[in-house]
Amino acid sequence: MKTGHVDGALPAVSFENLTLGYDRHPAVHHITGDIPRGALLAIVGSNGAGKSTLLKALVGELKPLSGRIDYHGHHRNDIAYLPQVVEIDRSFPISVFDCVAMGLWREIGASGGIDGACAARVAGALEAVHLTALANRPVGALSGGQFQRVLFARLLLQDAKIILLDEPFRAVDAKTIIDLIGLIERWHAEGRTVVAVLHDIDLVRRHFPQTLLLAREVLAWGDTPAVLTPVNLDRSRRFNEGVDEHATVCHHDEARETA
Numbered sequence: 001m002k003t004g005h006v007d008g009a010l011p012a013v014s015f016e017n018l019t020l021g022y023d024r025h026p027a028v029h030h031i032t033g034d035i036p037r038g039a040l041l042a043i044v045g046s047n048g049a050g051k052s053t054l055l056k057a058l059v060g061e062l063k064p065l066s067g068r069i070d071y072h073g074h075h076r077n078d079i080a081y082l083p084q085v086v087e088i089d090r091s092f093p094i095s096v097f098d099c100v101a102m103g104l105w106r107e108i109g110a111s112g113g114i115d116g117a118c119a120a121r122v123a124g125a126l127e128a129v130h131l132t133a134l135a136n137r138p139v140g141a142l143s144g145g146q147f148q149r150v151l152f153a154r155l156l157l158q159d160a161k162i163i164l165l166d167e168p169f170r171a172v173d174a175k176t177i178i179d180l181i182g183l184i185e186r187w188h189a190e191g192r193t194v195v196a197v198l199h200d201i202d203l204v205r206r207h208f209p210q211t212l213l214l215a216r217e218v219l220a221w222g223d224t225p226a227v228l229t230p231v232n233l234d235r236s237r238r239f240n241e242g243v244d245e246h247a248t249v250c251h252h253d254e255a256r257e258t259a
Protein backbone atom coordinates (compact mmCIF):
# COMPACT_ATOMS: atom_id res chain seq x y z
CA MET A 1 0.00 0.00 0.00
CA LYS A 2 1.20 3.51 -0.76
CA THR A 3 1.94 5.76 2.17
CA GLY A 4 1.39 9.50 2.50
CA HIS A 5 -2.04 9.26 0.90
CA VAL A 6 -4.65 11.93 1.62
CA ASP A 7 -8.19 11.28 0.41
CA GLY A 8 -9.06 13.25 -2.70
CA ALA A 9 -5.67 14.95 -3.12
CA LEU A 10 -3.69 14.44 -6.31
CA PRO A 11 -0.02 13.73 -5.75
CA ALA A 12 2.50 16.54 -6.19
CA VAL A 13 5.36 14.03 -6.19
CA SER A 14 5.48 10.24 -5.91
CA PHE A 15 8.31 7.92 -4.86
CA GLU A 16 8.34 4.53 -6.51
CA ASN A 17 10.57 2.02 -4.70
CA LEU A 18 13.18 4.75 -4.43
CA THR A 19 16.66 3.91 -3.17
CA LEU A 20 19.26 6.68 -2.79
CA GLY A 21 22.88 6.63 -1.84
CA TYR A 22 26.42 7.83 -2.30
CA ASP A 23 29.16 6.01 -4.20
CA ARG A 24 26.66 3.17 -4.70
CA HIS A 25 26.18 2.71 -0.91
CA PRO A 26 22.45 2.95 -0.17
CA ALA A 27 21.53 5.68 2.34
CA VAL A 28 17.74 5.57 1.93
CA HIS A 29 15.92 2.41 0.91
CA HIS A 30 12.77 1.46 -0.98
CA ILE A 31 10.60 4.50 -0.42
CA THR A 32 7.18 4.29 -1.98
CA GLY A 33 4.47 6.88 -1.45
CA ASP A 34 2.84 10.13 -2.51
CA ILE A 35 3.31 13.67 -1.29
CA PRO A 36 -0.16 15.08 -1.95
CA ARG A 37 -0.59 18.45 -3.63
CA GLY A 38 -0.97 21.12 -1.00
CA ALA A 39 0.52 18.93 1.74
CA LEU A 40 2.31 20.47 4.70
CA LEU A 41 4.68 17.60 5.43
CA ALA A 42 7.41 17.31 8.05
CA ILE A 43 10.27 14.87 7.54
CA VAL A 44 11.55 13.68 10.91
CA GLY A 45 14.25 11.22 11.96
CA SER A 46 17.55 10.81 13.78
CA ASN A 47 20.86 12.18 12.51
CA GLY A 48 21.89 10.24 9.43
CA ALA A 49 18.37 8.91 8.80
CA GLY A 50 18.46 10.21 5.23
CA LYS A 51 16.25 13.30 5.47
CA SER A 52 18.58 15.68 3.59
CA THR A 53 19.36 12.92 1.09
CA LEU A 54 15.66 12.64 0.25
CA LEU A 55 15.34 16.41 -0.29
CA LYS A 56 18.46 16.42 -2.48
CA ALA A 57 16.95 13.68 -4.62
CA LEU A 58 13.66 15.60 -4.84
CA VAL A 59 15.43 18.67 -6.13
CA GLY A 60 17.45 16.61 -8.61
CA GLU A 61 20.87 17.01 -6.96
CA LEU A 62 21.12 13.25 -6.39
CA LYS A 63 20.13 10.60 -8.92
CA PRO A 64 18.35 7.47 -7.62
CA LEU A 65 20.38 4.27 -7.30
CA SER A 66 17.13 2.52 -8.16
CA GLY A 67 13.43 3.28 -8.34
CA ARG A 68 12.12 6.64 -9.48
CA ILE A 69 10.51 9.94 -8.58
CA ASP A 70 7.39 10.95 -10.50
CA TYR A 71 6.89 14.74 -10.54
CA HIS A 72 3.43 14.54 -12.10
CA GLY A 73 4.19 17.24 -14.63
CA HIS A 74 6.04 19.59 -12.26
CA HIS A 75 9.30 20.99 -13.59
CA ARG A 76 12.51 21.95 -11.80
CA ASN A 77 11.38 25.59 -11.84
CA ASP A 78 8.26 24.65 -9.87
CA ILE A 79 10.45 23.56 -6.95
CA ALA A 80 12.15 25.91 -4.49
CA TYR A 81 14.79 24.41 -2.23
CA LEU A 82 16.33 25.85 0.91
CA PRO A 83 19.38 23.75 1.87
CA GLN A 84 20.75 23.63 5.39
CA VAL A 85 22.18 27.04 6.18
CA VAL A 86 25.65 25.54 6.74
CA GLU A 87 25.75 24.65 3.03
CA ILE A 88 25.17 28.25 1.91
CA ASP A 89 28.14 30.51 1.22
CA ARG A 90 27.60 33.94 2.74
CA SER A 91 31.04 35.34 1.98
CA PHE A 92 30.27 36.93 -1.36
CA PRO A 93 29.58 40.70 -1.19
CA ILE A 94 25.87 41.05 -1.88
CA SER A 95 23.30 43.19 -0.11
CA VAL A 96 20.17 41.87 1.60
CA PHE A 97 18.06 43.56 -1.10
CA ASP A 98 19.99 41.96 -3.99
CA CYS A 99 20.00 38.55 -2.31
CA VAL A 100 16.20 38.65 -1.94
CA ALA A 101 15.84 39.95 -5.53
CA MET A 102 17.50 36.72 -6.72
CA GLY A 103 14.12 35.13 -6.00
CA LEU A 104 12.91 36.89 -9.16
CA TRP A 105 15.65 35.47 -11.40
CA ARG A 106 13.18 33.49 -13.49
CA GLU A 107 11.32 36.68 -14.39
CA ILE A 108 14.32 38.96 -14.67
CA GLY A 109 16.42 36.44 -16.62
CA ALA A 110 19.88 37.10 -17.94
CA SER A 111 19.34 40.89 -18.19
CA GLY A 112 19.46 41.11 -14.40
CA GLY A 113 17.65 44.45 -14.55
CA ILE A 114 15.16 45.28 -11.81
CA ASP A 115 12.38 47.69 -12.76
CA GLY A 116 10.24 49.64 -10.33
CA ALA A 117 7.58 46.91 -10.07
CA CYS A 118 10.21 44.26 -9.24
CA ALA A 119 11.84 46.55 -6.68
CA ALA A 120 8.45 47.04 -5.02
CA ARG A 121 7.98 43.26 -4.80
CA VAL A 122 11.42 42.86 -3.22
CA ALA A 123 10.54 45.60 -0.74
CA GLY A 124 7.24 43.81 0.01
CA ALA A 125 9.06 40.53 0.68
CA LEU A 126 11.54 42.30 2.97
CA GLU A 127 8.64 43.86 4.86
CA ALA A 128 6.99 40.44 5.25
CA VAL A 129 10.09 39.15 7.08
CA HIS A 130 10.62 42.43 9.00
CA LEU A 131 13.96 43.22 7.37
CA THR A 132 13.21 46.51 5.63
CA ALA A 133 15.70 48.37 7.82
CA LEU A 134 18.54 46.04 6.81
CA ALA A 135 17.97 46.15 3.01
CA ASN A 136 21.39 47.65 2.23
CA ARG A 137 23.45 45.59 4.65
CA PRO A 138 25.79 42.90 3.21
CA VAL A 139 24.40 39.41 3.90
CA GLY A 140 27.74 38.49 5.51
CA ALA A 141 26.98 41.00 8.29
CA LEU A 142 23.67 39.42 9.37
CA SER A 143 22.96 37.17 12.33
CA GLY A 144 21.96 33.57 11.59
CA GLY A 145 18.27 34.29 12.24
CA GLN A 146 18.31 37.46 10.11
CA PHE A 147 19.92 35.53 7.25
CA GLN A 148 17.23 32.85 7.48
CA ARG A 149 14.63 35.64 7.14
CA VAL A 150 16.43 36.79 3.98
CA LEU A 151 16.24 33.27 2.54
CA PHE A 152 12.53 33.05 3.32
CA ALA A 153 11.94 36.44 1.64
CA ARG A 154 13.71 35.09 -1.45
CA LEU A 155 11.46 32.01 -1.38
CA LEU A 156 8.41 34.30 -1.18
CA LEU A 157 9.40 35.85 -4.52
CA GLN A 158 10.23 32.51 -6.15
CA ASP A 159 6.52 31.71 -6.16
CA ALA A 160 7.18 27.92 -6.36
CA LYS A 161 4.47 25.26 -6.27
CA ILE A 162 6.65 22.92 -4.20
CA ILE A 163 8.84 24.29 -1.40
CA LEU A 164 11.52 22.14 0.26
CA LEU A 165 13.10 23.36 3.50
CA ASP A 166 16.03 21.57 5.16
CA GLU A 167 16.14 22.37 8.89
CA PRO A 168 14.89 25.93 8.39
CA PHE A 169 14.86 26.68 12.13
CA ARG A 170 18.33 25.51 13.06
CA ALA A 171 19.90 28.09 15.41
CA VAL A 172 16.94 30.42 15.01
CA ASP A 173 15.29 32.13 18.01
CA ALA A 174 11.69 31.63 19.11
CA LYS A 175 10.40 34.95 17.71
CA THR A 176 11.93 34.27 14.29
CA ILE A 177 10.51 30.72 14.28
CA ILE A 178 7.01 32.12 14.91
CA ASP A 179 7.41 34.61 12.03
CA LEU A 180 8.77 31.97 9.62
CA ILE A 181 6.07 29.45 10.58
CA GLY A 182 3.60 32.21 9.66
CA LEU A 183 5.08 32.30 6.15
CA ILE A 184 4.96 28.50 5.86
CA GLU A 185 1.29 28.54 6.88
CA ARG A 186 0.65 31.26 4.31
CA TRP A 187 2.21 29.05 1.59
CA HIS A 188 0.08 26.14 2.80
CA ALA A 189 -3.08 28.28 2.67
CA GLU A 190 -2.17 29.25 -0.91
CA GLY A 191 -2.23 25.55 -1.86
CA ARG A 192 1.52 25.12 -2.27
CA THR A 193 3.16 21.84 -1.27
CA VAL A 194 5.60 22.39 1.60
CA VAL A 195 8.05 19.76 2.85
CA ALA A 196 10.33 20.58 5.79
CA VAL A 197 13.02 18.57 7.55
CA LEU A 198 12.62 19.27 11.26
CA HIS A 199 13.98 18.06 14.60
CA ASP A 200 11.54 19.80 16.97
CA ILE A 201 8.79 17.20 17.48
CA ASP A 202 6.52 19.58 19.44
CA LEU A 203 6.70 22.13 16.64
CA VAL A 204 5.83 19.42 14.10
CA ARG A 205 2.84 18.35 16.21
CA ARG A 206 1.58 21.93 16.41
CA HIS A 207 2.02 23.02 12.80
CA PHE A 208 2.46 20.09 10.40
CA PRO A 209 -0.61 17.95 9.64
CA GLN A 210 1.48 15.21 7.99
CA THR A 211 4.78 13.58 8.91
CA LEU A 212 7.20 11.15 7.27
CA LEU A 213 9.30 9.41 9.92
CA LEU A 214 12.51 8.18 8.33
CA ALA A 215 15.27 5.81 9.47
CA ARG A 216 16.89 5.07 6.12
CA GLU A 217 13.51 3.56 5.28
CA VAL A 218 10.00 4.74 6.05
CA LEU A 219 9.11 3.98 9.67
CA ALA A 220 5.74 5.70 9.38
CA TRP A 221 4.11 8.21 7.03
CA GLY A 222 0.71 9.84 7.31
CA ASP A 223 -1.24 12.06 9.70
CA THR A 224 1.12 13.48 12.30
CA PRO A 225 -0.71 12.17 15.43
CA ALA A 226 -0.68 8.63 13.98
CA VAL A 227 3.00 8.85 13.03
CA LEU A 228 4.54 10.51 16.10
CA THR A 229 3.46 7.84 18.57
CA PRO A 230 5.71 6.82 21.49
CA VAL A 231 6.38 3.44 19.82
CA ASN A 232 7.39 5.00 16.49
CA LEU A 233 9.53 7.66 18.16
CA ASP A 234 11.27 4.98 20.18
CA ARG A 235 12.02 3.03 16.99
CA SER A 236 13.35 6.23 15.44
CA ARG A 237 15.58 6.95 18.43
CA ARG A 238 16.98 3.41 18.36
CA PHE A 239 18.03 3.90 14.77
CA ASN A 240 21.79 3.69 14.75
CA GLU A 241 23.33 5.34 11.75
CA GLY A 242 26.53 3.33 12.17
CA VAL A 243 24.84 -0.03 11.58
CA ASP A 244 24.94 0.04 7.81
CA GLU A 245 27.11 3.05 7.21
CA HIS A 246 28.92 1.14 4.50
CA ALA A 247 26.05 -1.07 3.51
CA THR A 248 26.47 -2.80 0.20
CA VAL A 249 23.57 -5.21 0.63
CA CYS A 250 20.01 -4.03 0.99
CA HIS A 251 18.24 -5.94 3.76
CA HIS A 252 14.90 -5.75 1.90
CA ASP A 253 16.42 -7.35 -1.18
CA GLU A 254 18.20 -9.94 0.98
CA ALA A 255 14.92 -10.85 2.74
CA ARG A 256 13.14 -11.11 -0.60
CA GLU A 257 15.83 -13.38 -2.02
CA THR A 258 15.77 -15.79 0.94
CA ALA A 259 11.93 -15.85 1.20
Ligand SMILES: Nc1ncnc2c1ncn2[C@@H]1O[C@H](COP(=O)(O)OP(=O)(O)OP(=O)(O)O)[C@@H](O)[C@H]1O
Binds near residue numbers: 023046048049052054
Ligand atom coordinates in the same frame (compact mmCIF):
# COMPACT_ATOMS: atom_id res chain seq x y z
N1 LIG B 1 27.93 13.52 0.22
C1 LIG B 1 27.86 12.36 0.88
N2 LIG B 1 28.72 11.37 0.62
C2 LIG B 1 28.67 10.18 1.27
N3 LIG B 1 27.74 9.91 2.23
C3 LIG B 1 26.86 10.87 2.54
C4 LIG B 1 26.86 12.14 1.88
N4 LIG B 1 25.86 12.89 2.40
C5 LIG B 1 25.26 12.12 3.33
N5 LIG B 1 25.85 10.91 3.41
C6 LIG B 1 25.46 9.81 4.30
O1 LIG B 1 24.11 9.46 4.00
C7 LIG B 1 23.42 9.16 5.22
C8 LIG B 1 22.18 10.05 5.32
O2 LIG B 1 22.64 11.40 5.47
P1 LIG B 1 21.64 12.65 5.52
O3 LIG B 1 22.46 13.89 5.53
O4 LIG B 1 20.63 12.48 4.46
O5 LIG B 1 20.94 12.42 6.94
P2 LIG B 1 19.96 13.39 7.75
O6 LIG B 1 18.81 12.57 8.19
O7 LIG B 1 19.67 14.61 6.95
O8 LIG B 1 20.87 13.72 9.00
P3 LIG B 1 21.00 15.06 9.95
O9 LIG B 1 19.78 15.09 10.82
O10 LIG B 1 22.24 14.76 10.73
O11 LIG B 1 21.14 16.26 9.05
C9 LIG B 1 24.42 9.35 6.36
O12 LIG B 1 24.96 8.10 6.71
C10 LIG B 1 25.49 10.25 5.76
O13 LIG B 1 26.75 10.01 6.34
